[in-house]
Amino acid sequence: MEHTYDVDLAVIGSGPGGQKAAIMAAKLGKKVCVIDSKSMVGGVCVNTGTIPSKTLREAVLYLTGMDMRELYGASYRVKEEITISDLLARLQHVIGRETEVIRAQLQRNHIELIPGTASFLDPHTLSVDLEGQPSHRTLTAGVIVIATGTVPARPANVKFDGVRVLDSDQILAVDEVPGSMVVVGAGVIGVEYASMFAALGTRVTLVEKRDQMLDFCDPEIVESLKFHLRDHTMSFRFGEEVASVESSGGGTITTLASGKRIAAEVVMHSAGRQGNTTALDLERAGLEADKRGRLSVNEKYQTTVPHIYAVGDVIGFPALAATSMDQGRLAASHAFDEPVRDLQALQPIGIYTIPEISYCGKTEGELTRESVPFEVGISRYRELARGQIIGDSYGMLKLIVHADTREILGVHIFGTNATELVHIGQAIMGCGGTVDYLVDTVLNYPTLSEAYKVAALDVANKLRAVARLTSQMAAAEPSLR
Ligand SMILES: Cc1cc2nc3c(=O)[nH]c(=O)nc-3n(C[C@H](O)[C@H](O)[C@H](O)COP(=O)(O)OP(=O)(O)OC[C@H]3O[C@@H](n4cnc5c(N)ncnc54)[C@H](O)[C@@H]3O)c2cc1C
């Protein structure tokens, strides 16, 4: 017997994963609703995470005049005293516009946006705690997508007060640009915010329990970033765990397990996030989250209850906005029998530090461990005409190429536009392209894309040198033939 549900698909959470699941289902002619709190339309992505942090970064770059200092001198500033309201003005504008775009997209696809918090009553029934009303709404759905994202981890030894000791969702609520700051956790969030505050002139101490930061990136590029951050008076405390964080009206004290104590005006705690599943009453749906609040799914994004899918940060790695969107689209397609292809395995990583980092493919370390023979080509922005024009003398692009097949295996970029430029390498790699494609291709001049050509020629020169010497040696020593 066919069941009749109030909606074909109910999506819990309006972040990137939830939005795309909802729109895909609506495009397939399904009746869809999305549930989220009014103040969180667009999710963590638009309201507290990706978009605010990236907008803050642009505001910092513009107002500090940092990008222009190589051209106009070290004292160049657009504004002498940068206040939090200078920074927040741009933020509110972008968040407001982004939220409007999302609301309009949902509306024109006839998706109902229900303001409130959802929890399960049974595997097909949700209760929505309606915002601003004392009532609940109960609704049934044939398919449910959980896209509830994450919340910052808040360990008990850190006394969060929302004023001086903040998590990364609260950091934009500081009332002034702090003179000094401790950032706990050198994950992507910690390093991005640390670099922005350092650029604003805050004396930042970055504390990380591992011996290194961003250890998944190319070590040479991480070294370049550290050099820049030190130049902005940032100090690093690697291999140090935080034992406690306390605050008073006057400031904060961060005590490390090694016994060191660091005083600062503000502490931002960014040591991981956990799945936002506590309000869902998962057990009523027959589901269970792991100890970090995350749900496990199969390759079609189905939980252990097949008509309940989970996408986005709530399922863990890689926890990125772009991946979450595609997971949502794929989950809805699977649920409503729309044939789709799996995602390409090759995905870029973009880290919006100042300066920014981006890469795609393998690192030298990984390839060495896999015993893959490779050659490396490097291009430095300071040798590109565009690098001179924009005043970026530190940027670099590294191309890693298979020494025998000449396929491009990795591209690693540091400097202006790295997060955009990486897609050129990604596209060539995705099509199985070799370094010769770049050697034989004419690129616009003067551009930063030219870095690809320069690095490709560098690789080609090195490979030619090896080939020549090998054949000379073979000619001189017949036994090598
Ligand atoms: C500071 C920061 C910077 C980031 N920068 C980047 C970046 O530069 N690039 C990038 O790709 N990614 C970045 N990310 C990660 C990116 O924001 C996430 O990958 C993305 O937002 C995850 O999307 P999602 O679909 O899981 O939902 P989220 O955006 O996490 O949103 C989840 C939504 O679910 C809602 N919700 C939760 N529980 C319920 C409930 N019971 N009922 C109703 N609604 C509920 C919440 O209110 C929220 O709106 C960043 C994250 C942070 C924190």
Ligand SMILES: NC(=O)c1ccc[n+]([C@@H]2O[C@H](COP(=O)([O-])OP(=O)(O)OC[C@H]3O[C@@H](n4cnc5c(N)ncnc54)[C@H](O)[C@@H]3O)[C@@H](O)[C@H]2O)c1
């Ligand atoms: N540009 C981007 O793509 C971007 C930007 C920001 C966030 N994100 C996403 O958000 C996710 C969460 O980021 P995150 O930085 O919060 O998490 P994370 O888990 O990657 O980093 C947390 C860091 O804190 C350290 N740490 C934990 N406890 C500590 C302690 N007591 N003392 C000192 N250090 C400690 C950990 O070793 C780790 O390096 C990332 O995985 C990423 O996918 C992406």
